[in-house]
Amino acid sequence: MELRVLQVVTIMNRGGLETMLMNYYRRLRHVGIQFDFIVHRQEEGHYDEEIKRLGGRIFHMPSIRPGNYQKYFRQLDTFFAEHPYYRIVHAHLNENSSFVMRAAYDAGVPCRIAHSHLSDLHIDFKWPFRKYARSCMKEYPNYYFACSERAGEWLFTSSKNKVTVLPNAVNVSQYLYHLPERKRIRRELDVDDSFVIGHIGRFNYQKNHDFIIDIFQSISDKRKDAVLILAGDGDLMPQIKKKVHKLGLEQQVKFLGVRDDIPSLLQSLDVFLFPSHFEGLPVVLIEAQAAGLSCLVSDTITAEVNLTNRVTFMSLPRKASEWADKLLQLDNQHKDTSTALKVAGYDIETTSQWLSTFYNEYNDTKNHASGTR
Numbered sequence: 001m002e003l004r005v006l007q008v009v010t011i012m013n014r015g016g017l018e019t020m021l022m023n024y025y026r027r028l029r030h031v032g033i034q035f036d037f038i039v040h041r042q043e044e045g046h047y048d049e050e051i052k053r054l055g056g057r058i059f060h061m062p063s064i065r066p067g068n069y070q071k072y073f074r075q076l077d078t079f080f081a082e083h084p085y086y087r088i089v090h091a092h093l094n095e096n097s098s099f100v101m102r103a104a105y106d107a108g109v110p111c112r113i114a115h116s117h118l119s120d121l122h123i124d125f126k127w128p129f130r131k132y133a134r135s136c137m138k139e140y141p142n143y144y145f146a147c148s149e150r151a152g153e154w155l156f157t158s159s160k161n162k163v164t165v166l167p168n169a170v171n172v173s174q175y176l177y178h179l180p181e182r183k184r185i186r187r188e189l190d191v192d193d194s195f196v197i198g199h200i201g202r203f204n205y206q207k208n209h210d211f212i213i214d215i216f217q218s219i220s221d222k223r224k225d226a227v228l229i230l231a232g233d234g235d236l237m238p239q240i241k242k243k244v245h246k247l248g249l250e251q252q253v254k255f256l257g258v259r260d261d262i263p264s265l266l267q268s269l270d271v272f273l274f275p276s277h278f279e280g281l282p283v284v285l286i287e288a289q290a291a292g293l294s295c296l297v298s299d300t301i302t303a304e305v306n307l308t309n310r311v312t313f314m315s316l317p318r319k320a321s322e323w324a325d326k327l328l329q330l331d332n333q334h335k336d337t338s339t340a341l342k343v344a345g346y347d348i349e350t351t352s353q354w355l356s357t358f359y360n361e362y363n364d365t366k367n368h369a370s371g372t373r
Contacts, residue, residue, distance in 0.1 A: 001032070003363045006083075008038045008091040008100050012045035012058075014258050015202065016283030017092055017117050020168055022047055027352040029054055033359055036086075038079070038100070040064060040093075046258060064096050076100065080107035087111055087362045090145075094118050094155060101140035111362045114141035115166070116155035117280040148281035150302040168283045169351040172341050174263045175290035177334040185261075185268040189254065194227040197327065198269035198293075200262065200284045201276075203234030208275045208298070211320065213243050213253070215273065218324035220252055231256045231265060266291035270332040274298070275316060275323065281305050286346055292334035296327045307344045308337040 036057040088111040089104040091097035097114040146152030152163035201207040216228045272288040272295040299313040
């Protein structure tokens, strides 16, 4: 009997969480587990076509925003009334997952998973509403997942329930260093003889691109062969492009947009730079380590991410020039880290088996009545 799991996300674009979900989806559908998705954007996501091809369904909900809560709550209740067959709801909306969990609880869904992927939030006008949403979390889920211990502590601080850390696993074998592929992609990017620094992430406040450019400016003063590669898109990209132009760095900074060849792109880099303001446990840092790269990251990111001794932490208040000096000191040779990642439990094959077993406990409709109201 096929088991359909409802995954709840913002939009299925090529972010770390979404890519990890697709990695699970591609594997679990072969053992009778099908993913459907609730998304909170009306536009098409990068993975939507593949999801439909694999047999998944996509349901669109409005964006979650202050002033729209009551309408959103009603639409959630209507959705679960019209789709009473879901036995597992797995929500990845951080603090806003509490709203989905409430609706699933009221609908009698037996397995309600709230999954934390962040360890902090940017304080803005939405902060009081986010704080309220987080306070509601303790009542409605019956399983609490997190990408790291810190992410679990942050979101589920009001809950006394046990938090399960589900590693942000990757297909380790896909990232093994391959010299011909490195040469191919470097030729494609026209960086054959350059010192290539890379960053992959959405252009938003969290990822701190403004500081990345400051760091690179200092690096470029010391290494004329330095090139910065930025993969991703987002609202702040035009602002960052203006800064690059103002600093006269257009020839050294490459904006690649959204890429579907991250394993190959990582092969082309010499070091990885990731000075985020906050994170949970970023999938891209697992991918970068799987590719054998040295990584310089902000110490706002949990130390749990250092699985290979290839991650160096620095404080964000330190000057950009200090970050530049530290990055230039890093080993720029790719290392084989596959064994370390597998031992740490970050290989997708192992975690897929665990998640399959967990989900399948709810494949028998006669069991787990205690999870309902």
